[in-house]
Amino acid sequence: MSDVRIVAKAMDDIADDWHWVLLRDAQELEPRLYYAQQVGTGCGLLISSTPQHVRLFDMGAPSEPTCPPCLESGGGAVMREAEAVAALA
Numbered sequence: 001m002s003d004v005r006i007v008a009k010a011m012d013d014i015a016d017d018w019h020w021v022l023l024r025d026a027q028e029l030e031p032r033l034y035y036a037q038q039v040g041t042g043c044g045l046l047i048s049s050t051p052q053h054v055r056l057f058d059m060g061a062p063s064e065p066t067c068p069p070c071l072e073s074g075g076g077a078v079m080r081e082a083e084a085v086a087a088l089a
């Protein structure tokens with residue numbers, strides 16, 4: 001299992017920023033359907049601390065987040081954030 005990083009919204013809110021959403025220890029069950037141990041964002045939001053299915057929808061996501069902390073976090077920092085998120089659970 002590995003981590004999957006996608007550009008997505010943390011909430012079903014049209015006004016919400018696009019974030020790096022991290023699916024921790026995600027397993028791809030079928031195209032666009034994952035089982036993830038934990039879900040959070042690059043800027044530190046914890047979306048789910050319990051394992052759950054995550055289905056990806058094509059919401060017209062840009063190639064990069066619009067959330068400034070997510071954008072600044074880049075790859076390595078995102079991993080550190082994800083580890084910090086994991087430590088919270």
Ligand SMILES: [Zn+2]
Binds near residue numbers: 069070
């Ligand atoms: Zn963010």
